[in-house]
Amino acid sequence: MRVAAFGGIPEISAGDDLVALIGDAAVAAGLEPRDGDVFVVTSKIVSKAEGRVVAASDREDAITAETVRVVATRAHPGGVTRIVENRQGIVQAAAGVDASNTPEGTVLLLPVDPDASATRLARGLRERFGVLLGVIVSDTLGRPWRQGQIDQAIGAAGVAVLDDLRGSRDSFGQQLVVTQAAIADELASAGDLVKGKASGMPVAVVRGLAHAVVESLDTPARALTRTGPGDMFRLGTDEALAEGRAAGYAEGYEAGLAAGLAAGRAAARGERG
Amino acid sequence: MRVAAFGGIPEISAGDDLVALIGDAAVAAGLEPRDGDVFVVTSKIVSKAEGRVVAASDREDAITAETVRVVATRAHPGGVTRIVENRQGIVQAAAGVDASNTPEGTVLLLPVDPDASATRLARGLRERFGVLLGVIVSDTLGRPWRQGQIDQAIGAAGVAVLDDLRGSRDSFGQQLVVTQAAIADELASAGDLVKGKASGMPVAVVRGLAHAVVESLDTPARALTRTGPGDMFRLGTDEALAEGRAAGYAEGYEAGLAAGLAAGRAAARGERG
Numbered sequence: 087m088r089v090a091a092f093g094g095i096p097e098i099s100a101g102d103d104l105v106a107l108i109g110d111a112a113v114a115a116g117l118e119p120r121d122g123d124v125f126v127v128t129s130k131i132v133s134k135a136e137g138r139v140v141a142a143s144d145r146e147d148a149i150t151a152e153t154v155r156v157v158a159t160r161a162h163p164g165g166v167t168r169i170v171e172n173r174q175g176i177v178q179a180a181a182g183v184d185a186s187n188t189p190e191g192t193v194l195l196l197p198v199d200p201d202a203s204a205t206r207l208a209r210g211l212r213e214r215f216g217v218l219l220g221v222i223v224s225d226t227l228g229r230p231w232r233q234g235q236i237d238q239a240i241g242a243a244g245v246a247v248l249d250d251l252r253g254s255r256d257s258f259g260q261q262l263v264v265t266q267a268a269i270a271d272e273l274a275s276a277g278d279l280v281k282g283k284a285s286g287m288p289v290a291v292v293r294g295l296a297h298a299v300v301e302s303l304d305t306p307a308r309a310l311t312r313t314g315p316g317d318m319f320r321l322g323t324d325e326a327l328a329e330g331r332a333a334g335y336a337e338g339y340e341a342g343l344a345a346g347l348a349a350g351r352a353a354a355r356g357e358r359g
Numbered sequence: 360m361r362v363a364a365f366g367g368i369p370e371i372s373a374g375d376d377l378v379a380l381i382g383d384a385a386v387a388a389g390l391e392p393r394d395g396d397v398f399v400v401t402s403k404i405v406s407k408a409e410g411r412v413v414a415a416s417d418r419e420d421a422i423t424a425e426t427v428r429v430v431a432t433r434a435h436p437g438g439v440t441r442i443v444e445n446r447q448g449i450v451q452a453a454a455g456v457d458a459s460n461t462p463e464g465t466v467l468l469l470p471v472d473p474d475a476s477a478t479r480l481a482r483g484l485r486e487r488f489g490v491l492l493g494v495i496v497s498d499t500l501g502r503p504w505r506q507g508q509i510d511q512a513i514g515a516a517g518v519a520v521l522d523d524l525r526g527s528r529d530s531f532g533q534q535l536v537v538t539q540a541a542i543a544d545e546l547a548s549a550g551d552l553v554k555g556k557a558s559g560m561p562v563a564v565v566r567g568l569a570h571a572v573v574e575s576l577d578t579p580a581r582a583l584t585r586t587g588p589g590d591m592f593r594l595g596t597d598e599a600l601a602e603g604r605a606a607g608y609a610e611g612y613e614a615g616l617a618a619g620l621a622a623g624r625a626a627a628r629g630e631r632g
Binding site for chain 2: 087088089090158160169176177186226229230231232233234235236237238247248265266267268269271272273275276278279280292295298309310311312313317318319320321322323324325326327328329330331332333334335336337338339340341342343344345346347348349350351352353354355
């Protein structure tokens with residue numbers, strides 16, 4: 087497997103034709119698309135092409151507007167970090183709102199529908215070059231329990247996002263019952279290793295992983311998000327402790343009050359007797 | 360960047376010389392180590408070489424023994440999943456105890472100290488081949504909020520595990536104040552894309568990322584674990600709700616009881632008067 091980043095993509099503005107710009111830059115870099123390629127595209131340039139740069143005197147307001155559900159908040163010297171589920175169904179810090187890599191006074195929102203963005207890119211690049219390729223739109227995510235951030239897939243088209251190993255057998259003939267590799271996320275991470283954050287190389291091509299590329303463009307990265315009943319971490323620990331404490335206090339107060347009333351009455355009658 | 364997996368490594372037993380076996384297999388595969396290479400080694404073969412296959416009539420007992428702290432549990436049709444902090448400081452399901460890829464009646468524990476394992480491998484391979492290379496020991500981890508698993512670094516030596524971008528500037532001259540790329544984790548994921556889970560290729564070489572390889576072998580993956588005060592998800596939501604509820608109930612009961620006693624006494628006195 088070869089992973090190569092390439093530059094030659096100009097600063098992106100709303101309405102720019104990313105298929106043309108990425109295709110041209112790939113060719114100029116000697117990376118003309120081939121069957122089985124996966125293009126890993128930094129979400130920032132997708133957002134910019136889609137006009138998701140908005141004026142924001144207050145980044146916090148922009149985060150609030152992109153938030154569907156607050157998972158956890160944490161105060162720190164620079165302000166308050168909010169970990170939220172955003173409109174894209176992704177749980178991440180600051181709802182994916184980015185104040186870096188944009189002119190001052192503006193922030194960059196995530197693409198409205200990164201899977202649809204990936205689909206348009208993949209369809210366009212497939213048509214232009216006549217090859218079967220896949221596209222990942224990647225963003226940088228933090229993780230509970232791990233320091234640092236990694237790039238993960240927030241959009242995908244033409245890529246088997248989960249390699250379902252359930253049912254296959256290990257070398258001792260035992261079934262691998264649980265394992266499902268999140269290939270799209272691993273592809274996003276592999277792409278990040280060569281793209282870098284501030285290097286002017288917003289796209290990487292992964293070549294030699296043709297088994298991950300599929301005909302269908304309907305392979306959403308949304309399938310990688312896990313919220314709802316299966317989510318064991320739908321609230322931060324402090325938030326859940328506080329919520330539980332409040333509910334428990336109300337319940338305990340009611341029970342204590344009833345017990346106290348009875349005991350108080352009995353005691354007063356005892357004093358009288 | 361090129362990522363290549365290779366086979367030719369026999370089934371590993373306790374005491375096997377992994378430096379020799381990996382080195383021989385790399386050479387046989389035409390992948391003689393070079394300056395700047397990173398070897399991504401599946402933790403399973405490290406565990407086996409270190410004799411971490413233990414008889415376990417009950418896998419659950421083995422998980423308990425490896426557990427330092429329970430984060431969350433979840434019942435499902437096949438039993439109970441325990442997400443715990445293990446002896447290695449990693450929060451993962453089942454403490455990393457693996458019942459696949461081992462003979463029946465046995466389970467595989469993680470290496471006692473995966474960073475030390477990585478250091479021994481890196482030192483040995485550096486000496487044998489006279490090159491500056493790094494080693495990642497990788498394991499498969501699940502994630503909150505994301506479906507599927509990805510390989511991440513549980514041991515590292517000679518690799519810059521975190522690429523500290525803090526202080527660098529984006530293309531608009533703004534400082535990137537937060538971003539720290541967890542390169543070791545991204546390397547583990549990139550390696551997994553070519554290694555696969557059941558393919559008999561437990562090692563991958565990442566070539567062309569020389570800036571991630573450092574002279575020092577003291578670059579522990581442990582630096583990537585985040586537990587303690589900075590951990591916003593030290594307890595699962597259900598567990599924290601229950602803990603908060605119990606504490607709140609006790610507190611509320613006490614307050615209610617006091618209020619009830621006073622009110623009950625007053626009421627009884629009122630009845631008397």
